[in-house]
Amino acid sequence: MHLTLHVWRQPRGSRVGKFVRYEVSHATSDMSFLELLDVLNEQLLASQEEPVAFDSDCREGICGSCGMVINGEPHGPQPGTATCQLHLRQFQDGAELWIEPWRARGFPVIKDLVVDRSAFDRIIQAGGFITARTGSAPEANTLLVPKRDADTAMDAAECIGCGACVAACPNASAMLFVAAKASHLGALPQGQPERYSRTIEMVQQMEREGFGSCTNHAECTAACPKSISIDFIARLNRDFLSAVRQDAGPPRMEKAER
Amino acid sequence: MTLTLDPAVPAGPLETKWTRYRSEMRLVAPANRRKYRIVVVGSGLAGASAAASLAELGYPVSCFCFQDSPRRAHSIAAQGGINAAKNYQNDGDSVFRLFYDTVKGGDFRAREANVYRLAELSVNIIDQCVAQGVPFAREYGGLLANRSFGGVQVARTFYARGQTGQQLLLGAYQALERQIGLGQVAMYTRHEMLELVVVNGRARGIVVRDLVTGAVTGHAADVVVLATGGYSNVYYLSTNAKGCNVTAIWRAYKRGAAFANPCFTQIHPTCIPPSGDHQSKLTLMSESLRNDGRIWVPRRSGDARLPGAIPDAERDYYLERLYPSYGNLVPRDLASRRAKEVCDEGRGVGPGGQGVFLDFREAIARLGRQTITERYGNLFEMYERITGQNPYDVPMRIYPAPHYTMGGLWVDYNLMSTVPGLFVAGEANFSDHGANRLGASALMQGLADGYFILPNTIGHYLGGAKLEPVSVDDAAFADAKRDASERTDRLLAARGKKSVDVFHRELGRLMWNACGMSRNRENLRSAMERLPALRREFWETVSVGGSGTDLNQNLEHAGRVADFLEFAELMCRDALEREESCGCHFREEFQTASGEAKRNDQRFSYVAAWEYAGPDCPPVLHQEALQYEAVHPTERSYT
Numbered sequence: 001m002h003l004t005l006h007v008w009r010q011p012r013g014s015r016v017g018k019f020v021r022y023e024v025s026h027a028t029s030d031m032s033f034l035e036l037l038d039v040l041n042e043q044l045l046a047s048q049e050e051p052v053a054f055d056s057d058c059r060e061g062i063c064g065s066c067g068m069v070i071n072g073e074p075h076g077p078q079p080g081t082a083t084c085q086l087h088l089r090q091f092q093d094g095a096e097l098w099i100e101p102w103r104a105r106g107f108p109v110i111k112d113l114v115v116d117r118s119a120f121d122r123i124i125q126a127g128g129f130i131t132a133r134t135g136s137a138p139e140a141n142t143l144l145v146p147k148r149d150a151d152t153a154m155d156a157a158e159c160i161g162c163g164a165c166v167a168a169c170p171n172a173s174a175m176l177f178v179a180a181k182a183s184h185l186g187a188l189p190q191g192q193p194e195r196y197s198r199t200i201e202m203v204q205q206m207e208r209e210g211f212g213s214c215t216n217h218a219e220c221t222a223a224c225p226k227s228i229s230i231d232f233i234a235r236l237n238r239d240f241l242s243a244v245r246q247d248a249g250p251p252r253m254e255k256a257e258r
Numbered sequence: 259m260t261l262t263l264d265p266a267v268p269a270g271p272l273e274t275k276w277t278r279y280r281s282e283m284r285l286v287a288p289a290n291r292r293k294y295r296i297v298v299v300g301s302g303l304a305g306a307s308a309a310a311s312l313a314e315l316g317y318p319v320s321c322f323c324f325q326d327s328p329r330r331a332h333s334i335a336a337q338g339g340i341n342a343a344k345n346y347q348n349d350g351d352s353v354f355r356l357f358y359d360t361v362k363g364g365d366f367r368a369r370e371a372n373v374y375r376l377a378e379l380s381v382n383i384i385d386q387c388v389a390q391g392v393p394f395a396r397e398y399g400g401l402l403a404n405r406s407f408g409g410v411q412v413a414r415t416f417y418a419r420g421q422t423g424q425q426l427l428l429g430a431y432q433a434l435e436r437q438i439g440l441g442q443v444a445m446y447t448r449h450e451m452l453e454l455v456v457v458n459g460r461a462r463g464i465v466v467r468d469l470v471t472g473a474v475t476g477h478a479a480d481v482v483v484l485a486t487g488g489y490s491n492v493y494y495l496s497t498n499a500k501g502c503n504v505t506a507i508w509r510a511y512k513r514g515a516a517f518a519n520p521c522f523t524q525i526h527p528t529c530i531p532p533s534g535d536h537q538s539k540l541t542l543m544s545e546s547l548r549n550d551g552r553i554w555v556p557r558r559s560g561d562a563r564l565p566g567a568i569p570d571a572e573r574d575y576y577l578e579r580l581y582p583s584y585g586n587l588v589p590r591d592l593a594s595r596r597a598k599e600v601c602d603e604g605r606g607v608g609p610g611g612q613g614v615f616l617d618f619r620e621a622i623a624r625l626g627r628q629t630i631t632e633r634y635g636n637l638f639e640m641y642e643r644i645t646g647q648n649p650y651d652v653p654m655r656i657y658p659a660p661h662y663t664m665g666g667l668w669v670d671y672n673l674m675s676t677v678p679g680l681f682v683a684g685e686a687n688f689s690d691h692g693a694n695r696l697g698a699s700a701l702m703q704g705l706a707d708g709y710f711i712l713p714n715t716i717g718h719y720l721g722g723a724k725l726e727p728v729s730v731d732d733a734a735f736a737d738a739k740r741d742a743s744e745r746t747d748r749l750l751a752a753r754g755k756k757s758v759d760v761f762h763r764e765l766g767r768l769m770w771n772a773c774g775m776s777r778n779r780e781n782l783r784s785a786m787e788r789l790p791a792l793r794r795e796f797w798e799t800v801s802v803g804g805s806g807t808d809l810n811q812n813l814e815h816a817g818r819v820a821d822f823l824e825f826a827e828l829m830c831r832d833a834l835e836r837e838e839s840c841g842c843h844f845r846e847e848f849q850t851a852s853g854e855a856k857r858n859d860q861r862f863s864y865v866a867a868w869e870y871a872g873p874d875c876p877p878v879l880h881q882e883a884l885q886y887e888a889v890h891p892t893e894r895s896y897t
Binding site: 011012028030031032034035038039041042045046048050051053055056057058059060061062063064065078080081085086087089110111114116117118120121124125126128129130131132133134135136137138139140141143144145146147150153154157158160161184185188190191 | 307325331335382385387389419431
């Protein structure tokens with residue numbers, strides 16, 4: 001396969017970036033998309049040029065490291081597929097591809113296709129957990145969880161935190177990410193005590209990080225490599241309203257003490 | 259020989275060792291814990307669970323990972339499950355049986371007391387994870403579900419679809435993030451450890467490089483925990499994430515920590531075969547697939563018919579034939595070796611004959627497509643995305659690939675290395691798996707180490723150690739920083755023509771052929787001769803490029819490959835020295851008439867712990883004799 005690539009090059013966040021055109025002539029349809037970039041980078045190194053920086057680690061679609069916008073679509077054209085699992089058989093020989101980083105205020109560019117997604121970690125810090133100190137857990141089967149609830153929790157928990165939802169959203173909203181975590185924990189009996197405070201804290205942190213709000217475009221769910229359902233955003237909104245009504249927001253006792 | 263190996267196993271009967279020891283351990287009072295600092299390197303299951311649990315106790319913790327978020331550590335990719343001796347299935351399981359299965363699975367090359375403790379703690383892990391909200395699979399009545407895994411005859415594996423590692427890691431990650439939010443853990447992402455700092459014989463800190471700015475800094479501590487995973491990427495192609503590396507434990511080795519059993523590397527039988535020279539990594543298909551999939555090759559070599567056109571009588575379900583009582587669920591080392599054997603006979607399938615079938619036809623007919631989708635749907639999709647073939651219609655093709663390393667830094671019962679104050683957890687230590695790890699045991703070990711063992715044993719260490727204050731301005735830190743910076747500068751200055759990847763691939767091929775699934779004296783010797791030359795070539799002809807003051811992924815890779823090139827020689831040396839076959843370590847010279855591993859307990863019932871002796875001297879071998887009180891090593895039989 002021969003492919004023409006227009007890759008976003010930006011030496012660092014504070015500098016201006018631009019698309020640079022490259023040709024790759026020895027691609028094969030069995031290659032993954034990241035292997036295509038590996039080949040490009042070997043080409044660049046051979047001609048003493050700086051390789052394209054991009055994040056990747058597991059290359060099995062589960063760690064959430066990789067992610068780039070390919071011809072306008074986060075993670076490219078194949079539904080439910082992370083960039084690392086996208087293979088070139090999805091493209092025509094001779095295709096022209098535009099490759100750029102996630103673009104959102106909450107995800108500043110570090111270099112080329114690498115962005116800073118630490119905002120997601122801070123959203124989890126704000127409340128995306130169940131407080132369960134090591135050693136204090138009761139025997140596991142004393143807590144019955146209806147299979148339906150466990151399955152719902154798992155559907156939401158599959159989120160890999162890659163940020164494609166943000167990149168896809170015209171508002172750069174992180175609602176699908178927040179909703180997935182809030183729904184995972186909120187669907188389980190263990191998650192009930194902190195359900196509403198968790199919702200408020202995560203949503204507030206999301207706003208502090210500069211992400212927008214959901215206006216039901218549903219681009220997020222279409223781009224999500226785990227096909228997380230937009231229904232979870234409805235659950236998040238409902239919990240958020242309940243939380244506001246109950247005045248369940250911060251400060252948490254524990255934080256106030258410290 | 260300056261080093262002594264004291265396993266520090268507490269006295270008393272196996273069943274009560276841990277309980278008694280815990281009640282006798284020294285403690286650090288809550289008000290004093292804040293006076294210490296603990297550095298944890300790595301944020302996978304072992305690192306994240308240790309950092310979170312230690313922080314909950316009130317220790318100030320600094321945690322480091324090279325990924326952009328602690329949630330991305332490679333534990334996330336574990337698919338199948340986690341073992342626990344809950345006996346929820348009433349199928350005769352017990353702590354002793356899990357212990358015995360693990361010791362036997364490891365071909366009697368693990369330390370009995372550690373393995374027993376692991377089996378004991380397995381039940382607490384499930385409790386802890388459920389409390390955190392890990393969405394394990396459930397029965398319709400709301401109770402936890404189980405499935406079975408290789409090498410055992412009970413169903414003790416807990417799972418969350420095909421993403422058990424992900425869910426367990428997110429549980430630990432969330433606990434860690436909570437502590438970060440509370441200010442109890444200082445988290446350093448995109449940081450790579452480059453040196454261990456040893457002061458007066460004790461581990462007192464680390465030197466790291468900020469991968470975004472290139473800044474090299476020291477971090478002083480009272481205890482250093484390495485939870486930096488395994489070194490399967492020495493083979494280049496493995497199921498590990500691209501970033502997995504040996505660097506942290508290798509640098510610790512060079513500062514005095516003994517390296518145990520480096521040649522014990524697990525080759526996983528069910529991976530997707532490579533499709534071409536561009537291949538950058540291999541993808542595992544969970545062992546759980548062997549519950550319902552049947553492994554076969556054509557009886558006749560060179561049979562080029564489509565799988566569906568080969569009638570049952572002309573198929574060789576070789577695992578079921580050779581091991582009738584375990585069938586397709588034999589341990590990984592056996593399944594891998596037998597796959598290689600049938601492929602070497604010319605009966606392999608797919609391009610290059612490097613593959614065997616994993617066939618679900620019968621399971622789909624018996625259970626229905628719906629059930630198979632529920633159990634393995636995401637794995638089937640992943641297979642189709644990668645290969646373009648639909649496994650509901652065509653059997654999967656699989657081939658063994660490097661997956662896990664049982665070897666690692668030597669640790670005593672407290673998980674402390676030969677450098678006092680340096681603790682090692684998870685895959686990074688030589689662990690509890692002996693010469694072969696059973697499926698669904700890695701997650702168990704990582705979490706047992708992090709949640710339940712280290713929080714106790716580190717307190718015990720701190721309670722008894724007189725630690726003088728250290729500062730990052732001390733000479734030891736300045737020296738270590740200088741060493742780390744010099745290495746980086748040397749790599750950047752290399753202006754050759756060959757890329758880092760080319761060297762890594764060559765190293766991988768060399769190690770796969772000489773020290774992979776099957777080993778012999780001659781190949782190991784010639785690899786050991788080749789390696790110093792390859793290292794020289796690397797430093798003379800590699801091209802790294804770029805700058806040292808911003809994100810330079812090629813530089814990161816170069817540093818890791820440089821360490822792999824040194825480490826590989828130790829692996830070969832260890833494999834050469836161990837003149838027996840055991841578990842994953844198959845020396846062709848030592849096999850039974852039926853081609854099984856032939857152990858030599860007389861000579862090799864020991865842990866090989868290697869001590870670094872300087873840049874130009876061969877390492878020194880120390881032996882920890884393995885004493886079995888509760889079990890009697892037998893020929894490991896799965897027939």
